[in-house]
Amino acid sequence: MSTTENAIASADAHSAHNYHPLPVVVATAEGAWMTDVEGRRYLDMLAGYSALNFGHGNRRLIDAAKAQLERVTLTSRAFHHDRFAEFCTRLAELCGMEMVLPMNTGAEAVETAVKTARKWGYRVKGVPDGMAKIIVASDNFHGRTTTVISFSTDHEARADFGPYTPGFEIVPYGDLTALREAMTENTVAVLLEPIQGEAGVLVPPPGYLPGVRELTRERNVLFIADEIQSGLGRTGKTFACEHEGVVPDMYVLGKALGGGVVPVSAVVSSAAVLGVYRPGEHGSTFGGNPLACAVALEVIAMLRTGEFQQRATELGDHLHQELGLLVGGGAVEAVRGRGLWAGVDIEPGHGTGREISEKLMGRRVLVKDTHGSTIRIAPPLVISKEDLDWGLEQLREVLRG
Structure with a gap:
């Protein structure tokens, strides 16, 4: 052989x-x-x-990783480290947002976005406990955790993994009428890929993303853009949402944020949204570690040049x-x-x-x-x-x- x-x-x-x-x-x-x-x-x-x-x-990213490897790679979030504040500040600036919640993988970031939307719904919007609903699109791909596959329409991703997590409503991608009809007073978020990657790189019809943005504002619902595959330069813009002049309430980022060197992901939003968290309510041992922050900071610097x-x-x-x-x-x-x-x-x-x-x-x-x-x-x-x-x-x- x-x-x-x-x-x-x-x-x-x-x-x-x-x-x-x-x-x-x-x-x-x-x-x-x-x-x-x-x-x-x-x-x-x-x-x-x-x-x-x-x-x-990539030499810039490898050099950034090597330099950090010689200093400190992990502290856990039990302590501060000297790369964390700059990472959060620079990523928030890149996104035009205020706060960052770092994780490791894309699926973790999606899970974090789901938890954030629910907590915001209960603490800020006033949805009755246990009644929060999140609207997603058919043919989506947001990861493979138990919660995420619960709102997948991919049979292979779902089969034999039940029981499934409730609280999600699936509507056709690109259909504003269906989205409007699915919204209720208990809807806390709409979670979408600006371009559906796993589905075959599906670009929504013109006007769809602005329509989602307008509708979510009208109904006091968070618009969450999963830019894990589409973001950070892939489509010719920093974020795919920019092609239609849309700024969501929350970006979900991953993949390229780690430069192909280490897994880095993050949820980026406003203080009004991410400010709902209190110590102990969510976390990750490796999320926001020094090595991840050092590499991601170099990624952000590279993207800032355009x-x-x-x-x-x-x-x-x-x-x-x-x-x-x-x-x-x-x-x-x-x-x-x-x-x-x-x-x-x-x-x-x-x-x-x-x-x-x-x-x-x-x-x-x-x-x-x-x-x-x-x-x-x-x-x-x-x-x-x-x-x-x-x-x-x-x-x-x-x-x-």
Whole structure:
């Protein structure tokens, strides 16, 4: 057996089969490229579902992590540390908000947003105890915790994990009328992805997000934007909500906030919302740790220049122009997305999304499938135009075959 085959066989034997990865075993990576244990190089066109917006081994982020590793990595929130206040201040400024509640993973941040909305509903809005409702969209993806899968419409995510957490109302994504009709006096929040990533990079119809913003203001309901995948430069703006001039009541952030180095997530909102917490009511041992804050501070500094947002805009325009040329030729049914983020619906006769992904892997390009015949393309924002064009040419070749 080859080194790759041995590694895969060992993983299959000793790890739970909750993932079905492509048969590649990565050993090193730099920028937009990864190298496997056999020395073969692959163009990364997934970027860890946006966790690697700034590329593999970004020197600024690695240096920030190394410097902090030499000082202190963890204190727990039992004590203050010298990176925490600056992290919270800079992230609040980036978001145009007032307060930050740091966690580790995206799912933890979503759970925190849910808890925050409920507590705000009881303490501020005056909803009767135990009656708070949160409205979510069908085909959402906010994580895989018990609470989060309770409001998922994905059968694979939900099956055999009940009983499910109550308190959620599911409405069609992009349907303002359904959202309005679902609201009651006990509604405390609307939780949405500005662009639905796992669903296939679904962009809502124009006017939907502003409509949600207007409706939530009218009804004294919090608008929570899950920007874990869409935020921090991916779409050409710092936040995807900005494309329609919308500022939510709460941002949920993760993935790229840790720069692909450490897991970092956060809920960012106003003092009126996050101020509902008292000591002991919520927490995390690793949330807001010194190493996480040091890396995230460098991410924030990089985003403040606007360089990466501009790059995502320019390369994203090129990406969508090239992908658009494939539509109508018999191989691609539709292309959606914003910035350096696209969902490509493959005509089923050309293969499933998994099959297309495997064929691209054979041509040294790594993407990931979702929902049958859809593939997602989301390269690191540092990718060169030449490498992006090479990756797109491999897709064209696969579709010709």
